[in-house]
Amino acid sequence: MSRGLFAWVSTLLQVWLLLPLAAIVYASVATDAVPVFPPTGITLHWYAAAYDVGSFRRGLEISLIVACLSTVLAMPVGLTAALALARWQSPWRAPIETALMAPIFVPGLVIGIALMMAVAASGLDIGFGRLILGHTLMIFPYIARTTYASLAVQDASLEEAARTMGAGEFRIVWSVQLPLARPGIVAGTIFAFIMSFDDVPVALFLADARTTTLPLAVLSYLEYNFDPAVAAVSAAQVIFTFFAAVLLERLFGLKRLWGAGNG
Amino acid sequence: MAELVLDCITKRYGGTAVVDALSLSLPSGKLLTLLGPSGCGKSTTLRIIAGLTPADSGRVHLGGRDVTALKARARNVGMVFQSLALFPHMSAADNIAFPLRVEGVSGRDRDRRVGKALDLVRMGGFARRYPDQLSGGQRQRVALARAIISNPGVLLLDEPFSALDRRLRDEMQEELRSLVGRLGITTVFVTHDQEEAIRLSDLVAVMRAGRIEQLAGPRVVYNAPRTPFVADFMGSVNFVEAEIANLAGDQVTVRLGQSAFAVPRPTDLDGAPDLGVLINVRPERVTLADTPPAAGPALAGTVTNRVFDGAFVTYTVRLSERPERSWIIRRLSSEGPATASDAVWLTWPADATQVMVSHANRSSNSR
Amino acid sequence: MPVRVSFLLLPAFAVLLLLLALPLLILLASSVDSSRQPGPLAFDFTLRHYGEVFYDSYYLEMLARTVKLSAIVTALCLVVGYVLAVALWIAGPRQRVYLMLIVVAPLLVSVVARTYGWMLILGERGLINTSLLSLGLIETPLRMLFTDGAIVLGLVHLLTAFAVLSIHASLEKIDWEIVEAAVVAGAGPLRIFAAILLPLSLPGLAVGATLVFSLAMSAYITPALMGGNLSAMATLIYQKFMVSFDWNGGAVLAVVLLLAALIGVLFIVMVAMAFGRPRTPREGAA
Numbered sequence: 001m002s003r004g005l006f007a008w009v010s011t012l013l014q015v016w017l018l019l020p021l022a023a024i025v026y027a028s029v030a031t032d033a034v035p036v037f038p039p040t041g042i043t044l045h046w047y048a049a050a051y052d053v054g055s056f057r058r059g060l061e062i063s064l065i066v067a068c069l070s071t072v073l074a075m076p077v078g079l080t081a082a083l084a085l086a087r088w089q090s091p092w093r094a095p096i097e098t099a100l101m102a103p104i105f106v107p108g109l110v111i112g113i114a115l116m117m118a119v120a121a122s123g124l125d126i127g128f129g130r131l132i133l134g135h136t137l138m139i140f141p142y143i144a145r146t147t148y149a150s151l152a153v154q155d156a157s158l159e160e161a162a163r164t165m166g167a168g169e170f171r172i173v174w175s176v177q178l179p180l181a182r183p184g185i186v187a188g189t190i191f192a193f194i195m196s197f198d199d200v201p202v203a204l205f206l207a208d209a210r211t212t213t214l215p216l217a218v219l220s221y222l223e224y225n226f227d228p229a230v231a232a233v234s235a236a237q238v239i240f241t242f243f244a245a246v247l248l249e250r251l252f253g254l255k256r257l258w259g260a261g262n263g
Numbered sequence: 264m265a266e267l268v269l270d271c272i273t274k275r276y277g278g279t280a281v282v283d284a285l286s287l288s289l290p291s292g293k294l295l296t297l298l299g300p301s302g303c304g305k306s307t308t309l310r311i312i313a314g315l316t317p318a319d320s321g322r323v324h325l326g327g328r329d330v331t332a333l334k335a336r337a338r339n340v341g342m343v344f345q346s347l348a349l350f351p352h353m354s355a356a357d358n359i360a361f362p363l364r365v366e367g368v369s370g371r372d373r374d375r376r377v378g379k380a381l382d383l384v385r386m387g388g389f390a391r392r393y394p395d396q397l398s399g400g401q402r403q404r405v406a407l408a409r410a411i412i413s414n415p416g417v418l419l420l421d422e423p424f425s426a427l428d429r430r431l432r433d434e435m436q437e438e439l440r441s442l443v444g445r446l447g448i449t450t451v452f453v454t455h456d457q458e459e460a461i462r463l464s465d466l467v468a469v470m471r472a473g474r475i476e477q478l479a480g481p482r483v484v485y486n487a488p489r490t491p492f493v494a495d496f497m498g499s500v501n502f503v504e505a506e507i508a509n510l511a512g513d514q515v516t517v518r519l520g521q522s523a524f525a526v527p528r529p530t531d532l533d534g535a536p537d538l539g540v541l542i543n544v545r546p547e548r549v550t551l552a553d554t555p556p557a558a559g560p561a562l563a564g565t566v567t568n569r570v571f572d573g574a575f576v577t578y579t580v581r582l583s584e585r586p587e588r589s590w591i592i593r594r595l596s597s598e599g600p601a602t603a604s605d606a607v608w609l610t611w612p613a614d615a616t617q618v619m620v621s622h623a624n625r626s627s628n629s630r
Numbered sequence: 631m632p633v634r635v636s637f638l639l640l641p642a643f644a645v646l647l648l649l650l651a652l653p654l655l656i657l658l659a660s661s662v663d664s665s666r667q668p669g670p671l672a673f674d675f676t677l678r679h680y681g682e683v684f685y686d687s688y689y690l691e692m693l694a695r696t697v698k699l700s701a702i703v704t705a706l707c708l709v710v711g712y713v714l715a716v717a718l719w720i721a722g723p724r725q726r727v728y729l730m731l732i733v734v735a736p737l738l739v740s741v742v743a744r745t746y747g748w749m750l751i752l753g754e755r756g757l758i759n760t761s762l763l764s765l766g767l768i769e770t771p772l773r774m775l776f777t778d779g780a781i782v783l784g785l786v787h788l789l790t791a792f793a794v795l796s797i798h799a800s801l802e803k804i805d806w807e808i809v810e811a812a813v814v815a816g817a818g819p820l821r822i823f824a825a826i827l828l829p830l831s832l833p834g835l836a837v838g839a840t841l842v843f844s845l846a847m848s849a850y851i852t853p854a855l856m857g858g859n860l861s862a863m864a865t866l867i868y869q870k871f872m873v874s875f876d877w878n879g880g881a882v883l884a885v886v887l888l889l890a891a892l893i894g895v896l897f898i899v900m901v902a903m904a905f906g907r908p909r910t911p912r913e914g915a916a
Contacts, residue, residue, distance in 0.1 A: 003819070010717040013710055014732045017787065020747025021735060023757060027750050035750055036760045077641040084638035100642055103650060105841075107848030107891075109864050113871060113884055114653035120668035120877075121656050137649040144642065198740035200851055204868065215740045222746065222855075231750070234743035241738045245731055254730045255795060315810055336816045348811035352829045361825070362815035409815070 021238050027228050028235035035228070050232040059217030066128075066213060067196040070135035074192055077136070078143025079185070083173060085144075086151035097148075101141050108201030111138060116205045131206040131213075138202055139192035143185070146252055150184025151177060187252030194244055198237075266291035266449040267312065267417050272321035274307055274473075281307045282318070283473035289466065291326075292447040294440075296460040299470035300496070305453045306345075308470075309419050312451060314338045326416045341410030341448075343420040347402055349394040355405045356381065356390035362413040380408040383442065400431050407439065411448060418443065418450040424459065436462050457497050461485055469493045486545070489531065491619055494543045501546060501590040503562065503582060505618075507538045515618055517542060520584055522561045524613040532618060541619045546593040548615035551578065551602050556610040564590065566605040571596060580607060660881040667877030679878040689866070689883065693890060696863035699778065699853075700846035700894070703785045707842045708835060710786065711793025715834075716827070718794065719801040737791045745855040748784055749775060776858030784852040789845055793838035800834025801827065829905075836902035840895045847891040863887050 023035070028046055030039035050056055081100055085093060103111065115134050119126060126133075154177065162172045178185070200215045207216055218233055248254055267289040274282040282304045289295045297305035310316040312323060314335030322331045330338050341362075349358050359380050363373045381387050384404035394402055403423060410418055420439075424432045440463055443450050454460055460467050461481040468478045469492075477484055477493045488494035491502060508523055509516035515528045519542065532540075544560075555561050567589065568579035578592045590609060656671070661679055665672035683689055718729050736744055751757050752774040759771040774780060804827070812822050828835075850864030857865075864887065870880035 006713070006716075006819075010713055013714055014729070017732050017736060017790070020744055020751060020787070021739060022747075023750040024743060024747045026757075034755045034760065035757050036764070037757055077645050080638045080640070081642035084635050084642075087638075088635045096639070099646065102646065105844075106650065106654075107845065109848045109850055109867065110654070110657075110884060110888065111650070113867070113880065114657040115649060116871070117660055117667065117877065117881065118649075118653035118656045121660075121670060123670070133649055137645055140642065140645060194738060198738070200741045204851075205871065215742045218740075218742045218746075219851075222742070226749075226753075230746055234739075234746055237743050238739055242731075242735075245734065245738055249727055249730065254734050255798070257734075313814055315813065335810075335813045336818060338814075339816070340814060342811065342814045344807040344811055346805050346807045348805060348807035350808060350811075350826060361812070361817075364825075365816040365821060409811075413815070 024231050024234045024238055027231035030228070033227055035231075046228040046232040047236070049227070050229040050236075053221065053229055055212065055217040055221060056214065056229075056233055059212055059214035062211055063197050063214040066131055066135060066211070067193050070132045070139060070196050071189060071193045073132065073136040074140035074143055075189065078140040078188065078192075079147055079178075081140070081144040082147035082151055082181075083177070085148045086154075086177070100144055103137050104141050108138070108199065109205075112202040112205030115202075127208070128211055130208075131203060131211050134202045134206045135196040135199065138199065139195050142192045142195060142257065143188035146184040146188030146191070146257065147181055148184075149252075149256055150181035154180055183251045187248050187257070190244055190248060190251075191257055194241065198241075266293075266326055267295075267451065268322075268324040269308070269312070270322040270324070272308065272311055272318045272323070274304075274311060274316065274318050280473050282311065284321070285473065285475060286321075287468060287475060287478060289449060289451070291449055293465040294443055294450040294452060294463060295466045295468060296452045296454060296464040297468050297470055298454055298457060298460040298496070300455060303470040304473040305455075305470050306421055309421055309451060309453050312417065313340050313342050313419055339413065339416050341413070341415035341418045343403075343406045343410045343418075343423045345421045345423065345425065347394075347406040347423065349402060349406055349409075351394050354391050354393055355386060355397065355401075358394070358405055359408045359412050361409065366413060376412060380412045383411075384408045384438075399427055400435060403427070403435055404438075407442070411442075411446065415448065418448045420450070420452045422454055425454070425456070432459070439463065469496060471496075487529075487617060488543065489529065489619070491541055491543065494617060494619070499543055499545045499617075501544045501549065501592075502541050503585060503588055503590075505540050505542045507540055507618075517560075517616065517618060519560055520562065522559065524558075524560050524616070526613055526616045526618060529618055532620065538620075543617040543619065544590075544611050544615055546577075546591045549590065549592045549609050549611045551580075551592060551594070552608045552610060553602050553604065553606075555608045559613050560611055560616060562590075562609040564607055564609055566602070566607055580609060657881050658885060660878060661885045667881065679882045683879050683882045683886075689863075689886075692863050692866055693886065696847060696887075697890060697894065699781060699785075699862060700843050703782055703789065703846040704839050704843045704898075706782065706786045707790050707793040708797075708839060710790050711797050711838055712831075712835075714790070714794045715797035715801055715831075718798050733791050733794050736788050741788070741851045742855075744788065745784060745852055748780070748787070748856060752780060752783075775856060778857070780856040781853045781862070784856040785846050785849055788849070788852060789842045792841040792845065796838030796841060797831055797834040799837075800831035804830050832902055832906055836898060839898045839902075843894050843898060844891045847887060847894065863890075 026039075027035045029042050029044065030036075031041035031043045031045070032039055085097060085100075088096075111134060115130065115137075119130050158176055158180070159172055162176045167175070198215065199213075200219065203213050203216055207213060212220070214233070218230055222230060245254065248257065269285060269287050272282050272285045273280055285304070285308060287295075297308055299305050307316060311318045314323075314330070314333060314337075318331070322329055324330065325338065325340070350361065353361065356377050360373055360377045363376060368376070377390075378387075381390055384407055386401060386404050386408065389397065389401060389405075392401075394405070397405065406423065410420075424435050427435060436459060452460075452463055461484075464481050466478060467481050467484045469476045469484060471492050477489045479487075484493060485497050488497055488499060494500075494502075503519065505517050505519040507515060508518040510528065510532075513528045514525045515532065516523055516525045517540070551566075555563070563583040564580040565583065566578055567581050570577045574596060575593045576596045578594070580590045580592060582588050582590065592609065659671055660667050662675055662677065663671050664674040664676045664678065714729070714733060718726060718733070721729055749756065753759070754771045754773070754775065756775070758774065759768075762768045763771065808826060808830075809822060812826050817825065848864050850862065850868050853862040854865045854868070863883065867880050867883045867887065870876050870883060
């Protein structure tokens with residue numbers, strides 16, 4: 001394959017990756033109820049229409065609550081795990097790291113089913129809590145991973161220097177390590193929030209009629225309707241995610257978030 | 264006939280010329296070292312010869328052929344990289360066979376040539392080992408064998424020995440020298456180590472800021488540096504200002520304080536009498552005495568430091584006339600203490616004096 | 631010190647144990663317990679649920695179909711992923727940021743939005759059909775959605791990022807001078823790919839393949855939305871649980887799917903090791 005051909009193929013693939021996202025944004029601002037090219041006109045009408053769909057408004061509210069609560073719950077879990085990993089010089093560190101990342105690699109389908117069955121078997125009615133617990137499990141590894149990655153590159157002599165100045169363990173963590181790991185913590189938190197906000201696979205099993213998140217609301221709306229109100233909701237999400245992704249890249253590097261072969 | 268000719272090569276990154284109108288010609292079978300501090304353009308020059316980096320302007324001729332337009336893969340050069348760049352997933356033999364495979368040399372012929380190359384670098388018993396099962400020196404040999412297996416028009420080496428410890432480096436230098444000599448391959452070697460350059464080379468090109476400061480045999484570059492930069496880079500750090508008293512034929516008479524002496528005239532020294540010059544003397548040529556010498560060059564000074572480093576004692580002497588300049592004098596430690604007091608006289612054979620035009624490089628004294 | 635460290639691990643392990651390990655165990659137990667789910671376990675071993683499910687060959691056919699689709703998706707992801715990973719590898723620092731954003735974009739957008747985007751393009755009244763109709767190139771709309779092709783397209787689009795990231799992680803470890811050494815030796819792009827890059831990025835390919843395969847096996851929203859009736863195993867599991875409320879059957883199918891995915895992953899690892907260099911690698915796994 002020559003260099004020119006390679007560049008062409010690579011560009012084509014990039015266009016293909018962006019194609020559905022571009023189609024969403026396109027449909028959301030085109031006047032036509034059924035997307036045609038070229039559009040008859042440009043309008044923001046569909047955004048207003050989307051706002052008028054009650055289930056979307058309610059879904060957005062629930063998604064925000066669920067994402068916030070599960071992120072708040074996942075933060076201490078992820079942070080303590082990262083601190084433990086960063087401080088532990090032991091042959092057990094690698095297997096523990098792998099175990100901590102398990103929720104990332106277990107398919108959402110399985111997490112959803114298993115938790116649903118477990119809650120049913122426990123006989124407890126925890127309502128809203130079911131979905132929040134599921135998301136906490138699903139997202140805490142991202143916070144742990146980014147924080148750990150930030151801690152791991154810190155100069156160990158800083159910790160030692162603080163120790164020689166008489167700082168206790170807690171002060172070392174609180175005044176030295178965590179402030180320096182802030183980019184990783186912030187990136188992990190944003191990413192965890194997005195993962196919870198976007199989630200469908202886990203929520204499908206754990207949400208109930210009272211906790212229909214925005215993606216679920218869109219999903220059920222799509223069963224009976226196919227109008228650009230959905231495009232407007234989705235486009236808003238695409239645009240929001242785009243800025244979040246730029247921020248994540250700045251803060252931490254997107255590549256490291258998924259950490260295929262993180263070092 | 265010159266095997267490798269570079270004609271006015273220029274390469275710029277951003278606004279700065281990394282290689283600046285550089286020309287040189289290297290006769291067939293000779294070993295040239297590009298010597299200079301980091302950032303002087305020596306590695307870039309090597310990569311331009313290999314075709315890995317395109318030059319902005321200028322021509323590269325290999326074996327009488329203009330190869331400027333040829334891609335790296337078509338130039339038939341052999342190259343040993345700084346990291347060695349052995350293929351980690353191939354055995355030593357497969358690494359060495361790779362260029363032959365690319366050429367389409369088949370089966371038995373290939374095995375025979377690989378075997379011969381392995382023997383040549385004394386690696387006969389290690390054919391099946393992988394790079395991470397070889398020692399540093401063994402990896403060097405494999406890289407060298409891979410670079411010469413397809414009879415390249417020119418062999419290029421980019422600081423290949425810089426990661427080795429001193430003893431191994433000496434050994435590898437010896438081996439490279441004899442291998443290249445036996446095979447008669449035209450070779451360009453890049454290094455920042457002046458000792459290495461002197462040991463290896465038929466020709467040394469001392470580079471600075473993308474240009475060649477001096478291109479000559481190692482003895483000449485060492486003993487007769489033409490610029491303060493070259494002198495300094497070759498470890499000759501003793502400079503002092505002097506004046507030309509007389510220019511006559513191929514002799515120059517230099518006036519230095521009270522003394523005046525005649526030295527051979529450098530080819531690039533033109534100028535009127537009373538021209539300010541800089542003279543340079545190698546540390547090992549200077550002797551110390553308690554009293555001024557009867558004749559010849561002489562400088563008064565004060566010993567400010569003595570360091571014993573085994574075979575040598577190194578003295579630091581601040582010059583009385585020019586206290587801003589200190590000279591380094593290296594004497595055999597077996598000679599015993601050179602002087603009784605710290606107030607000394609420095610002297611040296613007149614022909615050990617290098618005369619340079621002083622305005623050329625006032626700024627190059629720092630290293 | 632170690633005492634304090636293990637104390638720090640407590641919250642995470644509590645979460646993993648209570649919310650992941652225990653539920654997985656209950657899932658597994660439900661598939662071999664005589665109780666009717668949902669409800670308390672009877673702790674009475676039976677394979678009855680497996681018998682009920684596999685009495686009908688439909689589920690085995692569905693499993694085979696899911697494995698086949700996942701294999702195709704994996705193969706395509708590796709090809710597409712390799713091209714993009716190389717592009718990412720050779721890109722300049724600025725270009726690399728854009729490329730990275732493009733590659734992970736499908737992962738960051740919810741599956742509903744992403745699938746809806748494909749429906750806009752491929753649907754009966756989607757952009758392709760309306761354009762072709764208005765140009766007079768076709769008389770009736772093409773059927774692109776609700777085909778196996780659509781499922782594969784949707785999944786490859788979603789999962790390519792995992793292949794790209796894994797392969798790129800491997801490529802990044804290759805010293806660029808190694809490529810230059812091959813160039814100087816006279817090798818062209820194809821040979822550099824086949825003789826140098828491919829064998830050296832095998833670990834990344836293997837990691838990417840296992841990730842993509844297991845995620846493809848368990849994907850169910852993309853197949854459900856883009857495949858219509860032609861869905862996949864995971865979609866059936868969803869229906870078992872949420873439509874026909876047969877939790878035991880659902881648990882059986884989930885366990886079977888997990889096992890199939892595991893076997894597939896092991897198969898990929900074995901293939902990768904067979905093609906790897908014939909000796910124990912010294913460097914640690916990625």
